[in-house]
Amino acid sequence: MKFTRKNILGIADLSREEIEGILETALMFSEVNTRAIKKVPTLRGRTVINVFFENSTRTRTSFELAGKRLSADVVNFTSSSSALSKGESLLDTAKNLAAMQPDILVCRHSCAGASHILARYLQSTSVINAGDGSHEHPSQALLDMMTVLKVRKKVDGLRVAIVGDISHSRVARSNIYCFQKMGASVSVVGPASMMPSAIKDLGVDVHYNLKQGIEGADIIMMLRIQMERIKQSPFPSLREYSRYFGLNLETIKTLKKDALIMHPGPVNRGVEIDPGIADGPYSVILDQVTNGVAVRMALLYLLSNAQSMNL
Amino acid sequence: MMKTLIKNGQLIDPQNNISGLFDVLLIDDKIEAVAPQGTLVVSDTKEIDARGLVVCPGFVDLHCHLREPGFEYKETISSGTASAVAGGFTSVCCMANTHPVNDNATVTAFIQKQVRETGYCHVYPIGAITKELKGEALANIAELNDAGCIAISDDGNTVQNARLMKIALDYARSFGLPITTHSLEINLANNGHMNASIMSTKLGLKGLPNVAEDIIIARDIMLAEQSGAHLHVGHVSTAIGITLVQEAKERGAKITCEVTPHHFSLTDEALVGYNTNFKMYPPLRTRKDIDALKTAFKNGVVDAIATDHAPHGIIDKELEFDRAAFGIIGFETALPLSLNLVREGVITLEEMVGLLTVKPANVFNLSGGTLSQGRFADIVLFDQNASWTFDEGKIYSKSKNSPFLGTELRGRVIKTLVKGRLVYDVSSGVL
Amino acid sequence: MTQILNKESFEEAIKKLAEKIREEQTDLNNIAFIGIHTRGVHLSNRLAKIFKNSGVNVQQGILDINLYRDDLSQSSDKPILKETKITFDVSGKIIYLIDDVLYTGRTVRAAMDAVFDLGRPQAVHLVVMAKRSGRELPIDTNLCAITIDTKQDDSVAVRFEETDNVDEISLFGKGEQI
Numbered sequence: 001m002k003f004t005r006k007n008i009l010g011i012a013d014l015s016r017e018e019i020e021g022i023l024e025t026a027l028m029f030s031e032v033n034t035r036a037i038k039k040v041p042t043l044r045g046r047t048v049i050n051v052f053f054e055n056s057t058r059t060r061t062s063f064e065l066a067g068k069r070l071s072a073d074v075v076n077f078t079s080s081s082s083a084l085s086k087g088e089s090l091l092d093t094a095k096n097l098a099a100m101q102p103d104i105l106v107c108r109h110s111c112a113g114a115s116h117i118l119a120r121y122l123q124s125t126s127v128i129n130a131g132d133g134s135h136e137h138p139s140q141a142l143l144d145m146m147t148v149l150k151v152r153k154k155v156d157g158l159r160v161a162i163v164g165d166i167s168h169s170r171v172a173r174s175n176i177y178c179f180q181k182m183g184a185s186v187s188v189v190g191p192a193s194m195m196p197s198a199i200k201d202l203g204v205d206v207h208y209n210l211k212q213g214i215e216g217a218d219i220i221m222m223l224r225i226q227m228e229r230i231k232q233s234p235f236p237s238l239r240e241y242s243r244y245f246g247l248n249l250e251t252i253k254t255l256k257k258d259a260l261i262m263h264p265g266p267v268n269r270g271v272e273i274d275p276g277i278a279d280g281p282y283s284v285i286l287d288q289v290t291n292g293v294a295v296r297m298a299l300l301y302l303l304s305n306a307q308s309m310n311l
Numbered sequence: 312m313m314k315t316l317i318k319n320g321q322l323i324d325p326q327n328n329i330s331g332l333f334d335v336l337l338i339d340d341k342i343e344a345v346a347p348q349g350t351l352v353v354s355d356t357k358e359i360d361a362r363g364l365v366v367c368p369g370f371v372d373l374h375c376h377l378r379e380p381g382f383e384y385k386e387t388i389s390s391g392t393a394s395a396v397a398g399g400f401t402s403v404c405c406m407a408n409t410h411p412v413n414d415n416a417t418v419t420a421f422i423q424k425q426v427r428e429t430g431y432c433h434v435y436p437i438g439a440i441t442k443e444l445k446g447e448a449l450a451n452i453a454e455l456n457d458a459g460c461i462a463i464s465d466d467g468n469t470v471q472n473a474r475l476m477k478i479a480l481d482y483a484r485s486f487g488l489p490i491t492t493h494s495l496e497i498n499l500a501n502n503g504h505m506n507a508s509i510m511s512t513k514l515g516l517k518g519l520p521n522v523a524e525d526i527i528i529a530r531d532i533m534l535a536e537q538s539g540a541h542l543h544v545g546h547v548s549t550a551i552g553i554t555l556v557q558e559a560k561e562r563g564a565k566i567t568c569e570v571t572p573h574h575f576s577l578t579d580e581a582l583v584g585y586n587t588n589f590k591m592y593p594p595l596r597t598r599k600d601i602d603a604l605k606t607a608f609k610n611g612v613v614d615a616i617a618t619d620h621a622p623h624g625i626i627d628k629e630l631e632f633d634r635a636a637f638g639i640i641g642f643e644t645a646l647p648l649s650l651n652l653v654r655e656g657v658i659t660l661e662e663m664v665g666l667l668t669v670k671p672a673n674v675f676n677l678s679g680g681t682l683s684q685g686r687f688a689d690i691v692l693f694d695q696n697a698s699w700t701f702d703e704g705k706i707y708s709k710s711k712n713s714p715f716l717g718t719e720l721r722g723r724v725i726k727t728l729v730k731g732r733l734v735y736d737v738s739s740g741v742l
Numbered sequence: 743m744t745q746i747l748n749k750e751s752f753e754e755a756i757k758k759l760a761e762k763i764r765e766e767q768t769d770l771n772n773i774a775f776i777g778i779h780t781r782g783v784h785l786s787n788r789l790a791k792i793f794k795n796s797g798v799n800v801q802q803g804i805l806d807i808n809l810y811r812d813d814l815s816q817s818s819d820k821p822i823l824k825e826t827k828i829t830f831d832v833s834g835k836i837i838y839l840i841d842d843v844l845y846t847g848r849t850v851r852a853a854m855d856a857v858f859d860l861g862r863p864q865a866v867h868l869v870v871m872a873k874r875s876g877r878e879l880p881i882d883t884n885l886c887a888i889t890i891d892t893k894q895d896d897s898v899a900v901r902f903e904e905t906d907n908v909d910e911i912s913l914f915g916k917g918e919q920i
């Protein structure tokens with residue numbers, strides 16, 4: 001397979017072959033990550049800039065580690081929204097970054113489409129979208145897919161239930177696309193006030209009842225309730241949400257024996273998931289974190305233009 | 312005394328039911344006569360050959376933003392009216408959301424002074440409904456009326472308080488002043504940035520649902536009907552919204568409405584790629600809404616094609632989609648986009664001319680929009696088939712925020728005359 | 743095209759290589775073969791088989807050197823990584839790196855870096871089917887089946903039954919279809 005993309009902006013853009021290519025590459029990096037020396041010289045002399053306009057220590061650390069394990073020079077550029085209120089726009093930042101001539105830019109931003117805008121302005125830099133508003137979070141979906149593939153080998157025909165605030169979730173969007181492209185069927189579960197009105201047009205089943213929604217599912221993906229992002233709360237209280245849409249020891253009794261429970265983290269224990277489940281046998285939440293580094297190494301590697309020559 | 316004869320053109324003057332090969336004679340700044348081709352024999356006449364062109368009254372725009380005073384970096388009355396005449400408009404109505412807001416006679420007088428000194432065409436100021444467009448207390452509406460405002464509007468904002476809106480309608484009616492609206496229920500809008508649809512779901516952008524527009528159109532129609540005031544519904548973009556207007560008209564209410572060229576030309580699918588030049592309010596809707604708007608055009612429900620020309624500078628537009636300003640420039644693309652309705656068989660060429668001239672003029676009782684004898688000689692000559700590419704270099708507006716940049720357009724303004732004076736010529740530009 | 747080794751001489755050459763390794767080493771229990779993707783792995787397997795037939799089980803590993811290349815550049819040809827599988831500890835071992843052709847030496851350099859990231863071998867040797875002209879690094883070996891004088895534009899193809907349906911070594915001149 002040849003990987004010819006300049007940017008990774010969303011799963012919606014990728015073909016199944018590309019997703020599979022990325023995941024195969026990521027599996028190779030899993031091997032590197034099990035070595036005593038977890039570092040290879042592949043991206044020596046390359047510059048990766050992590051531009052995080054929105055805080056996310058986890059994702060940033062994961063990309064940082066991925067870059068460092070590939071021997072790239074990794075720079076973190078954190079621009080809080082306060083810098084924007086000082087009059088610095090995304091494009092000012094983009095122009096500054098372009099002047100530094102990075103090879104790859106990893107961008108996290110609270111506005112949907114921010115990475116697209118950067119990619120348009122940075123002609124000779126590859127851009128990886130590390131989460132843009134409620135749009136997409138492609139590396140998260142890829143690591144989720146890798147986690148599933150490591151356990152289930154095959155995704156075709158699996159049933160996936162994504163539970164939570166679908167309206168505001170980039171993880172939900174990227175995972176819907178990713179699982180569908182890989183041949184799974186996807187249901188979304190949550191109160192209707194947390195569903196975009198046109199969600200059915202994405203080809204998903206919609207459930208407003210948790211038990212019905214997760215019945216027979218092979219994978220249950222619990223989304224994080226992001227209180228800070230919801231101004232007028234679409235549910236009355238955390239307690240009520242947790243009671244009707246949180247996964248507890250009672251609800252998991254109805255799950256299939258080999259069902260996997262996933263969560264993009266960080267988990268609000270006791271809200272989306274009962275603490276006993278997050279650490280329990282169904283949970284692959286920590287595998288997700290481990291696979292995150294391998295997937296991000298794969299993305300950095302594939303965007304870095306490896307080529308063959310006389311060897 | 313200066314005499315000008317525009318001859319050999321296809322003359323369309325819907326007010327006088329004329330469409331055909333007619334010549335028009337101007338003396339100084341007025342229309343002198345319209346007569347069948349070759350029948351006007353006058354000496355000492357400057358002649359303009361309009362062979363192959365449509366000759367019609369200059370266009371009348373009920374809805375634009377000229378940005379002066381306060382936002383001169385986006386547009387001035389000079390640059391805005393230059394853009395207007397380049398688009399064939401000879402009369403434009405400018406909204407009150409300047410800085411300071413046109414909510415008192417001083418600002419109105421300033422605008423009128425700037426128009427006299429720097430403008431290329433007639434400009435009719437629209438006053439504010441509420442002070443500073445805050446939706447809290449009525450502006451001095453009678454004073455604005457006396458100063459020459461031809462309507463009132465809080466455009467850019469919606470008067471959210473229904474009682475205040477009712478009072479405004481009643482009060483404006485006392486002076487025979489129409490109210491024109493920008494329909495958006497602010498809570499339902501919930502800081503949305505584009506149409507709420509499958510596209511907003513895919514793009515992860517907060518949606519502005521149709522219902523946020525519909526609910527205000529319905530409210531204002533009810534209030535206006537009760538009051539007996541003239542309500543002109545600005546930039547209708549939804550299927551239900553236009554149906555509400557149609558039903559009100561059928562009941563005999565004093566309701567008029569306008570539709571913008573971009574709302575009948577583009578859908579929200581154009582937002583893929585997050586280009587902020589496709590961000591405007593109302594947002595681009597869906598095919599279903601466009602179809603409803605076209606049906607309304609066909610049925611004569613629409614009173615005017617209005618541009619909602621809303622210039623914004625790079626610092627307002629080259630931003631994250633969520634942070635970019637709403638609005639696009641519209642004067643210079645209005646004609647070719649309107650001609651698409653003719654080419655698609657939605658309306659006739661005569662009807663299109665009517666929607667750009669006499670019909671809008673009648674909405675706000677303006678004197679333009681016809682070639683009747685004694686009226687100002689505001690005339691546009693256009694080539695309905697000329698193909699051209701709309702690019703930045705051709706734009707007369709100070710701002711370049713158009714979704715049609717780089718687009719091939721069909722139909723082009725060739726000459727524009729305001730009060731008998733040639734102010735725009737395609738070969739030499741704005742004069 | 744010139745065929746340099748045919749099926750029979752190819753087979754014979756591998757046997758001779760195995761013989762050379764055997765002559766060189768006194769402690770056959772401490773050696774390991776690491777085949778470099780793709781054809782180095784075939785050669786490694788063939789050699790291991792010969793050793794096995796004479797009662798010596800040699801540990802084998804597979805190495806993909808893509809992560810250690812020095813030529814990442816602006817080409818659109820981006821290889822998907824292949825598997826690296828070395829399940830034994832390389833520290834203290836006598837490692838035989840095995841590849842099909844020794845040309846510039848860059849692959850071997852990359853492979854040595856990769857091996858040293860895994861541990862500290864007692865020694866590293868290089869085994870190839872063919873040595874051709876064009877070295878860019880001070881790397882050489884005596885453990886080769888054949889040495890070919892080549893011009894810059896020549897290509898040497900070492901083919902294995904396993905992936906190429908034939909055992910042979912051929913030389914292609916400039917412009918000749920491989």
Ligand SMILES: [Zn+2]
Nearest residue numbers: 466467493592
């Ligand atoms: Zn408006």
